[in-house]
Amino acid sequence: MKHVGLMLGGPEDLWPDQLVSDIDAPITDWVGVDRGSLRLLQQDVVPVMAIGDYDSMVPAERHRVEHAVKDMRYSVPEKDDTDSELALQAAFEDLRADEVSIFGATGGRLDHLLVNLWLMAEPRFKEYAPHVAIVDRQNLIRFFLPPAQLVFPRTEYKYVGFVNLTPVTDFTIRNAKYPLAPFASDYPVSWASNEFLGDQPIQITFSKGIIAAIYSKD
Amino acid sequence: MKHVGLMLGGPEDLWPDQLVSDIDAPITDWVGVDRGSLRLLQQDVVPVMAIGDYDSMVPAERHRVEHAVKDMRYSVPEKDDTDSELALQAAFEDLRADEVSIFGATGGRLDHLLVNLWLMAEPRFKEYAPHVAIVDRQNLIRFFLPPAQLVFPRTEYKYVGFVNLTPVTDFTIRNAKYPLAPFASDYPVSWASNEFLGDQPIQITFSKGIIAAIYSKD
Structure with missing residues (x-):
């Protein structure tokens, strides 16, 4: 590779x-x-x-x-x-x-x-x-495309934030400390300080846009 | 005040x-x-x-x-x-x-x-x-709304970058080292490292969206 x-x-x-x-x-x-x-x-x-x-x-x-x-x-x-x-x-x-x-x-x-x-x-x-x-x-950023992705925990990082870099529709976060119900926005939002539930991946879905996941630690 | x-x-x-x-x-x-x-x-x-x-x-x-x-x-x-x-x-x-x-x-x-x-x-x-x-x-950020604004130079900062925080239409930059012809975008763009022409203000125009001006120095 x-x-x-x-x-x-x-x-x-x-x-x-x-x-x-x-x-x-x-x-x-x-x-x-x-x-x-x-x-x-x-x-x-x-x-x-x-x-x-x-x-x-x-x-x-x-x-x-x-x-x-x-x-x-x-x-x-x-x-x-x-x-x-x-x-x-x-x-x-x-x-x-x-x-x-x-x-x-x-x-x-x-x-x-x-x-x-x-x-x-x-x-x-x-x-x-x-x-x-x-x-x-302190940070690691990965990028995700529609329609659905799994975001895996990484042991070095306590937090994960999700941000829509572009307009987003039907964005949901599941299997996380702070789930998000379907959300649409023309402007960027930073859902900061989310956390994984143990070693389970977080599930995100969205129908358009690009989402960045920002892993971070204090 | x-x-x-x-x-x-x-x-x-x-x-x-x-x-x-x-x-x-x-x-x-x-x-x-x-x-x-x-x-x-x-x-x-x-x-x-x-x-x-x-x-x-x-x-x-x-x-x-x-x-x-x-x-x-x-x-x-x-x-x-x-x-x-x-x-x-x-x-x-x-x-x-x-x-x-x-x-x-x-x-x-x-x-x-x-x-x-x-x-x-x-x-x-x-x-x-x-x-x-x-x-x-190293940075100072100011925010601007449509339709037209003057962005004034500040002696402490050499550079000024312009970013559209939201979708933008008809965005122009005039009276700057790097002018910008009318530009539209659904996604964010960072026009970095622009500079003032002496002590003249830079003129920006746009018909929708919000523009941040990031003054910075090395």
């Missing part, structure tokens, strides 16, 4: 302790997004690809990345696609990833966080949504 | 250096939300109201809050309203706030962050949206 890790430029203190993913398979290829490439090299990880405009790096840092990474891609800030969009697309299309885990996507600037969170709401990425995780030290 | 500060329970290291708001008026009343009440007391600020289930506090902490705060409100976790929803409503309806600035709303658990960010997308809070700010050490 090809499991690609994307390292973005978010604050380092929010990374998980170890750069492992929740997906139960080792990361086989890393992609560095802008300053994330340098961070990977600093951890002795050589990304197979780097994407960015690299304008936050001093020349020596940039040279180090250019020397180490074979597949360097240069983005243009004026273009519509952000670096994280380009990286996600390259991971699935060029690297043929089966699964992608995204690190360094949270903290710091909230406009960046929302770019990353909302990637999966874009129609062009929808088919990939079930194969993407966003990971930081 | 009555300017209410809400102190939520997010990680302290993301608070701004000083508990002042971007709104150019001193905070006249504080409301502590759950653990936020204790934090205010630790800074010698006595909130006029505290809201929460307080279950994250040890008894001594809870007694300290109950002793100091006259208007104690006890929320029930099973209820639909979150503590931050209750606090926002109380600030405008019971305390008759003209403006509300929210601190401690970011970082930590992402399901909590999204509850706070998406408060303003709720129809019942819409009328208050232009009078609310979310503040942390």
Whole structure:
């Protein structure tokens, strides 16, 4: 299985302790997004690809990345696609990833966080949504498509919150501490702080939209 | 002018250096939300109201809050309203706030962050949206309603990102480094990293939806 890790430029203190993913398979290829490439090299990880405009790096840092990474891609800030969009697309299309885990996507600037969170709401990425995780030290985000899904408990996380990234209809939550009767909304809602009932999976159903499950711990 | 500060329970290291708001008026009343009440007391600020289930506090902490705060409100976790929803409503309806600035709303658990960010997308809070700010050490969020608004530069922040919290139609950005031609979307998009042109305000227009402007700095 090809499991690609994307390292973005978010604050380092929010990374998980170890750069492992929740997906139960080792990361086989890393992609560095802008300053994330340098961070990977600093951890002795050589990304197979780097994407960015690299304008936050001093020349020596940039040279180090250019020397180490074979597949360097240069983005243009004026273009519509952000670096994280380009990286996600390259991971699935060029690297043929089966699964992608995204690190360094949270903290710091909230406009960046929302770019990353909302990637999966874009129609062009929808088919990939079930194969993407966003990971930081306190949170793990997975994405779900209609009509029905099982959300499995993970021992490291006490809470699970559900959010509709897009308008949602007939959304129900069953087999959870706080069940939800069928719900429809044109605007986003964050049903925070739900909990699993022992080791049973939570059942969610919905007829349109995309739901993110945010596992978290205090 | 009555300017209410809400102190939520997010990680302290993301608070701004000083508990002042971007709104150019001193905070006249504080409301502590759950653990936020204790934090205010630790800074010698006595909130006029505290809201929460307080279950994250040890008894001594809870007694300290109950002793100091006259208007104690006890929320029930099973209820639909979150503590931050209750606090926002109380600030405008019971305390008759003209403006509300929210601190401690970011970082930590992402399901909590999204509850706070998406408060303003709720129809019942819409009328208050232009009078609310979310503040942390790197970000300041303001909310805008149709049809047209001026977004003014703030010297402390280099960047401004625009996000549609709800479906948006005819959204345009003018007089900015990256203008946006009329855009419509049913799903959320984060136009990150825009910049002001000198001290001119950015002009945004849209015919429905709610837009958040996220001012940020590196």
